[in-house]
Amino acid sequence: MITRYARTKSTLSHKLPFVKIPVPPEIGFGPLTTSLPYLTKGNGFKGFFKRMQTIHNDLGPIVRIRFMPFTPYIVSTTDPDAVAQIYRQEGPMPQRFKKTIWELCLNTKTGKTSLNDHLLRPNNIPTWLSRIDAVAQDVATRIQNEAATNNGSITLNPIISAYTLESLSSIVFGKRMGCIGPDPNVPIDERAKQFTDAIHGFFTTSERIFYIPDNLPTWFYSCIPEYKKLVQHVKFVFDFGEEMVLEKIKANDSTGTDLLTLFLSRPELSEREAISQAIEVLLGGVDTTAIALLWLLYSIAAAPNSSEIQMKIRNEVNLATGSKKVIDEEALGKLTYIRACVKEALRLYPPTNAQMRTAVDDMTLLGYDIPKGSILVMSIYVMGRNSNIFENPDDFIPERWLERENKLNRSNAAYSTIPFSMCTCVGRRLAETEMYILLAHIVRNLDLQWPSTESLLQGELRTLLTPEKPLTISCQPVAK
Ligand code: HEM
Incomplete structure (x- = not known):
């Protein structure tokens, strides 16, 4: 039984020690204490994001949790200002507490700086646009053709994964x-x-070993079956990625606008590091964007006012493109409603449901002392579903983002941190662009419907917040 603890920052007048931060139910004593049985009750870690919602609803915007005996408490917060404070304290480089998977599985490091300054720049978008648009047009046509041969019904997962791989690899x-x-x-x-299956397998298996500390001797990991599977997935991704990269280097037909050429030309990166960097982009960008797109298409198809939403999208695309088929830079700039749809789907279903950091210094968070080195979790999913921040938080309402822009109310940190849940994601703009363009091309010609016989789709945690089953929807041609 949890005691209700609705204390928020505004009610605190003096600092409280770390041990006063509320905890969810625990068993054990001393260093053996753990909340693991409570956290995994029901369906293990798959439903962990929902369990965190219950915990925060009951205990307030800051809690501390011990997953495993003998490990330190981690601190989870759902307060937008506290999240902004955590990002501010870390400086330009994210202070993550885990080794990257390359370091853990392959003993390889990558140089991040070359990626950060290139991919994040909005003025790079025009360079990629025509390539993404060409892939999106093909994929939308394929969906239309495939649905037509099956009474409209189509399972989107393999097509969407191939879309994100094809468009990302073209960049x-x-x-x-x-x-x-x-x-x-x-x-x-x-x-x-x-x-793409190996990338998906990588995310699914990482979830299962995530809570094991990463500073144990290598032989320890090799005894864990899930770890062995993870290494296999990572090796497949790396070997296949390397094959593609070496083929490209051998072909020597660079246009000069691709990322690989950029990485290879960086003096601070060895060839090996440049190759790792290119593969890391594929690993980071294929499954994340595919899952975000599945949730986006699902949210639109299953919304009670689905037809109205799709009519707005269609009108916007037709107005933006006129008689043209392509979505160029000018048309992209006019897709305001589509942008709002993407933000709204990311709010409801953030593929990365939480972010983690370590405290670089002693700090005070929501009135509590947090010692340097503490692990801090920002529960993005829980924030996105908070009724104190978003009205009717469980509903898909793209208009809330348009209203906000009209009001120019930028004071609420949640609005800037939640929808992307990927503040230092180097591929954020690219992912968004892929999503806008594919949505525009699909909905322009097709009407998406969630089958009325189906119950609503649930999510489960496979590192990424993933639809629990393949997304099969009905796609009917739009009457012209
Ligand atoms: C909707 C799609 C995406 C989501 C939800 C997402 C989410 C994230 C998150 C949460 C992080 C960690 C950020 C942090 O720790 O502060 C991250 C990092 C990263 N993302 Fe994304 N991402 C997406 C798309 C992409 C794409 C398309 C690419 C490739 C172009 C990409 C490449 C990366 C890389 C390379 C990193 C590591 C950056 C670093 O270590 O500095 N992501 N992403």
Whole structure:
């Protein structure tokens, strides 16, 4: 039984010690104390994001949790100002507490600076746009054709994964891989499928070993079956990625606008590091964006006012593009409603449901003393569903983002931190652009419907917040 603890920052007049931060139910005593049984009750870690929602609803915007005996308490917060404070304290480099998977599984490090300053720049978007648009047009046509042969019903997962791989690889390598085209009779390339499956497997298995400390001797990990699977996935991604990269280097046909050429030309990166960097982009960008897109299409198809939302999207796309088929820079700038739809889907279903940092110094968070080195969790999913921040938080209402822009109310930190839940994600603008363009091309010609016989789709945690089952929806041609 949890005691209700609605204390918020505004009610605190003096600092309280770390041990006074509320805790969820625990068992054990001394260093053996753990909340693990409570946290995983029901369906293990799959439903952990919902359990965190219950904990914060009951205990307030800051809690401390011990997952495993003998490990330190981590601090979780859902207060937007506290989240902003955590980002501010870390300086330009994220202070993560885990080794990257490359360091853990392959003993490889990558140099991040070259990525950070290139991918984040909005003025890079025009360079990529025509490539993404070409892939999106093909994929939308394929969906239309495939749905037509099956009474409209279509399972979107393999197509959407191939879309994100095809469009991302066209930016990394400067040309398309050719893993997906408009004709559904030509199957998605088998090797590409294995690659996206390995990336998906990587995220799914990492969830299972995430809570094991990463500073134990290597032999310890090799005894864990899930860790062995993780290494296999990572090796597949790396080997296949390396094959693609080396092929590209051998072909020597660079247009000069691809990321690989950029990485290879950086004096601070060895060839090995440049290759790792290119593969890291694929690893970081394929499954995350695919999952975000699945949630976006689902949210639109399943909304009670789905037809109205899709009509608005269609009108906006037609107005922005006129008689053209392509979405160029000018048209992209006019897709305001589509942008709001993407923000809203990311608020409801952030693929990365939480972010973690370490405290770089002693700090005070919501009135509590937090010692240097503490692990801090920002529960993005819980914030996005907080009724104190968002009215009707469980509903898909893209208009809330338009109203906010009209009011120019930028004071609420949640509005700037939640929808992307990826403040230092180097691929954020690229992911958004991929989402805007594919949505525009699909909804322009198709009406998406969630089957009335189906119950609503639930999410489960596989590192990323993933739809619990494949997304099968009905896509009917729009009457012209
Ligand atoms: C909707 C899609 C995406 C989501 C939700 C997402 C989310 C995130 C998050 C939460 C982080 C960690 C940020 C941090 O610790 O502060 C991250 C980092 C990263 N993301 Fe994304 N991401 C997405 C798309 C992409 C794309 C398309 C790319 C590739 C271009 C990408 C590449 C990366 C890389 C390389 C990092 C590591 C950056 C570093 O270590 O400094 N992501 N992403």
